[in-house]
Amino acid sequence: MEYIKIKDLTFTYSGSARKALDNVSIDIEKGDFAVVCGSSGSGKSTLLKMFKKQLIPKGELIGEITIEGEEIKHMSDHDATRKIGFVMQNPDTQIVTDKVWHELAFGLENLGVAPDVIRLRVSEVSQFFGITTWYHKSTSELSGGQKQLLNLASIMAMNPEVLLLDEPTSQLDPIASIEFLESIKRINNELGVTIIMSSHNLEDVYGMSNKVVVVEDGACQLIGSPIEVASGMSDMQTHPIYDGLPTSVRLYHGMEIGGVCPLNVKEAREYLSLNIQNKNSILMEKDQAVPKVNDNVIEISGCYFRYNRNGHDIIKGAELRVERGEITAILGGNGVGKSTLLKVIAGVAKPYAGKVIIEGKNIKSYKGNSLYRGLIGMLPQDPTLLFRRNTVREEILSMKSNMEESTIVTDEELVKLLNLEKILDLHPYDISGGEAQKVAFAKVLKSNPSIVLLDEPTKGLDPLAKRVLADLLLSLKSQGKTIIIVSHDIEFCSMYADRCSMFFDGGIVADGNAREFFSGNSYYTTASARIAKGFFEGVVTTNQLIAISRHCL
Amino acid sequence: MSRLERYHPIIVFLYFLMCIITVMFTMHPVIIILSFVISIALSFQLEGCRKVGKSLLYIIPIMIIIALTNPLFVHDGGTELFFMNGNAVTLEALIYGVMISLKLVSIIYWFRAYNYIMTSDKVIYLFGKVSPRLSLLLTMSLRFVPLYARKFREADDASRALGAYATSNIKDKLMAKLHVFAIVFSYSIESAVTTSDSMSARGYGMRRRTNYHNFKWSMSDTIMFLFVALGCVTLATIMILGYSGFDYYPYVDDINIGVASIVMYVSYFCLASIGMIMEIKEAVSWSILRSKI
Numbered sequence: 001m002e003y004i005k006i007k008d009l010t011f012t013y014s015g016s017a018r019k020a021l022d023n024v025s026i027d028i029e030k031g032d033f034a035v036v037c038g039s040s041g042s043g044k045s046t047l048l049k050m051f052k053k054q055l056i057p058k059g060e061l062i063g064e065i066t067i068e069g070e071e072i073k074h075m076s077d078h079d080a081t082r083k084i085g086f087v088m089q090n091p092d093t094q095i096v097t098d099k100v101w102h103e104l105a106f107g108l109e110n111l112g113v114a115p116d117v118i119r120l121r122v123s124e125v126s127q128f129f130g131i132t133t134w135y136h137k138s139t140s141e142l143s144g145g146q147k148q149l150l151n152l153a154s155i156m157a158m159n160p161e162v163l164l165l166d167e168p169t170s171q172l173d174p175i176a177s178i179e180f181l182e183s184i185k186r187i188n189n190e191l192g193v194t195i196i197m198s199s200h201n202l203e204d205v206y207g208m209s210n211k212v213v214v215v216e217d218g219a220c221q222l223i224g225s226p227i228e229v230a231s232g233m234s235d236m237q238t239h240p241i242y243d244g245l246p247t248s249v250r251l252y253h254g255m256e257i258g259g260v261c262p263l264n265v266k267e268a269r270e271y272l273s274l275n276i277q278n279k280n281s282i283l284m285e286k287d288q289a290v291p292k293v294n295d296n297v298i299e300i301s302g303c304y305f306r307y308n309r310n311g312h313d314i315i316k317g318a319e320l321r322v323e324r325g326e327i328t329a330i331l332g333g334n335g336v337g338k339s340t341l342l343k344v345i346a347g348v349a350k351p352y353a354g355k356v357i358i359e360g361k362n363i364k365s366y367k368g369n370s371l372y373r374g375l376i377g378m379l380p381q382d383p384t385l386l387f388r389r390n391t392v393r394e395e396i397l398s399m400k401s402n403m404e405e406s407t408i409v410t411d412e413e414l415v416k417l418l419n420l421e422k423i424l425d426l427h428p429y430d431i432s433g434g435e436a437q438k439v440a441f442a443k444v445l446k447s448n449p450s451i452v453l454l455d456e457p458t459k460g461l462d463p464l465a466k467r468v469l470a471d472l473l474l475s476l477k478s479q480g481k482t483i484i485i486v487s488h489d490i491e492f493c494s495m496y497a498d499r500c501s502m503f504f505d506g507g508i509v510a511d512g513n514a515r516e517f518f519s520g521n522s523y524y525t526t527a528s529a530r531i532a533k534g535f536f537e538g539v540v541t542t543n544q545l546i547a548i549s550r551h552c553l
Numbered sequence: 554m555s556r557l558e559r560y561h562p563i564i565v566f567l568y569f570l571m572c573i574i575t576v577m578f579t580m581h582p583v584i585i586i587l588s589f590v591i592s593i594a595l596s597f598q599l600e601g602c603r604k605v606g607k608s609l610l611y612i613i614p615i616m617i618i619i620a621l622t623n624p625l626f627v628h629d630g631g632t633e634l635f636f637m638n639g640n641a642v643t644l645e646a647l648i649y650g651v652m653i654s655l656k657l658v659s660i661i662y663w664f665r666a667y668n669y670i671m672t673s674d675k676v677i678y679l680f681g682k683v684s685p686r687l688s689l690l691l692t693m694s695l696r697f698v699p700l701y702a703r704k705f706r707e708a709d710d711a712s713r714a715l716g717a718y719a720t721s722n723i724k725d726k727l728m729a730k731l732h733v734f735a736i737v738f739s740y741s742i743e744s745a746v747t748t749s750d751s752m753s754a755r756g757y758g759m760r761r762r763t764n765y766h767n768f769k770w771s772m773s774d775t776i777m778f779l780f781v782a783l784g785c786v787t788l789a790t791i792m793i794l795g796y797s798g799f800d801y802y803p804y805v806d807d808i809n810i811g812v813a814s815i816v817m818y819v820s821y822f823c824l825a826s827i828g829m830i831m832e833i834k835e836a837v838s839w840s841i842l843r844s845k846i
Contacts, residue, residue: 052754054753055750055753055754077759078760081754081756082756086754090744092744093744093747094751095748095751096692096693096751096752096755097689097692098673098692098696099674099692101674101767102674102677102692102765106752106755107755108765109764110756110758110759111759111760112762113763114763115763115764115766118765138699140696140700140703155755346713346714348713348714349710369716369718371716372714372715373716376714378711378714380711381707384740384743385740386711387739388736429739429743443715447716453714
């Protein structure tokens, strides 16, 4: 008998006419690792909440959801809390207490477990998840990855039988995200906990799962094993989630020769070596390298910055030159100071030594607001930090009051450029991450900056929103704007950046055009480049990989 | 980690409570001077010379001001030193002023040491004994303050790069800061919704909560408790009997050296300095242990 069963489930949020979930039926066996994928607003979060009694939103629910034959709605509060754990998307907002040890104990305290038992459980989970070294720390001192691991551990302390995760890695950097997924896999393998996880970036999680559910517009479109779903997706290449599939799956579709679909880099390499004729390494033709004309919009030399006098240097001796009209990507791990570098360029962080020259003028000589009038615009990592009005419309109009020059972009132009018509009357907190980013973009572009700075623009975006962002960046580039992206999204940068720089230990350690940059690296590179290594040289993006593989069949 | 930090929070709380209350309710010069010396010595021991030395830089001027204020306004007392604007400045008022300043400063240093030892989780544990809800509220606010402070900085940077700080005049700056404040306020409300979901998902408000903590009551806590309790009872008895009374006007009393008074001095000394003594004992046993290796 099925362990978890959803039968003909339809859900409509109260006050909404649209069905958030439409006639969904899913069976999940005990010990399954199920991945629910779909774009933002597809209903995957709503679906996940249906499994957790306390989180079922207000609205009309038809159909049934049962666990071991027991209806979720009729579970006791105690069982619903203990048996079913829920980890949310944002690592910050789900932490309740100020100390790591207290956070781990929080759920058990609520269940009324005796302190001595809690002590044992808490020590068990901290050892399982490797928390012992930061057990006594304050939660505010942790990195994003540690926070999310703590959220997971504090749920696992209650010994749940089912673990629900709502896009748990979308706010994490790639390294932290892999570590997190490894923990999930361990929970599944070693403890036999049933896992249901939603995600729109499937590169790493796809191969770990044994069941994939594709949800779109509230309906369950595909369901089955990863290989079944992969073959099911082959004629759905315009599907909003398609770009989120692992590179190996897209390669399999692109080569159109059948066989067993590879699910990770290793299998993809085996697949290639079986199927391509030419076993010798093939050099892919280089596209025309953009010549350096040394028309530098930004020049940073010998720059040093630290946040307080006794702290260590975040930026030490950084050198950077940015060409006019190009998309420059600055890559690097978390917490290495690349966002700080962006703030230095934006004039928000002031270096204590070194020179920052913007458009041939030292940044210090831009008085008052002149730097932010038609010259520099910065999109913050969290776009909601720019919002405080009740509607998107007011949010965009409110920028007018600050502007006096004639060069500004009109509101109509902005709305058209960013395609915001549909959401103008919504509250800025009610729109999806991608839409929020576009509204923030509208605010930034209002002063018509010639240099646009973006801090982690792809964080939390689904594949479709990423593509929209890329189109927007390319159209800004065609207007002659210079764009600087700080990111750890290697795939995105490899596809759209003209030039990439690696930031490490306070300075730029390497730079070059995107092709040279990524094809030369073995660790810090795209999945396509890792698959191609040894077969083809100079391959960076999935499209290049597919093209050259087809050529060599 | 110092020895005092390792005692059970209840013990630490009782210890500081006794030291502070005793000196608060008496003007007896022996108790005040003992309290002054021990509290500062304990602070030095806990926080090191540099930090406490720095604090003395502003504490000493305050002490002098307090000590001098009393004789300027109070003209009681039999021993006139000199006249100022036709008012007598008396020796008794000066001594009283000095004692008041010593008393205040010693209370400040007791609290300093208390704050150093009583970290937030100990305070929360103690609160939890009285009101579990209040203690949860406290730990949540300790969580949210740094979170919102960080968000404030981020939002401030973002608005700065949008050109929100139009000019450098004060009014504009203030308006821009208010704007940032409004942004963080809406963020906090929005994030509170998620936090409350996260709480209810983990069963908050379901039934009687237990209160988990990392503290264990050990044998040494019992011994310390008995010691502090004995000290308290002795001190309280003698003080209630009136031996802690001391008059400064019209003439300063002689310091009583009767048996009861001596017992009072000694028991206050033992009680107040037990923290320091435990620290020293620890340091000594450490060095002995090390020399044996």
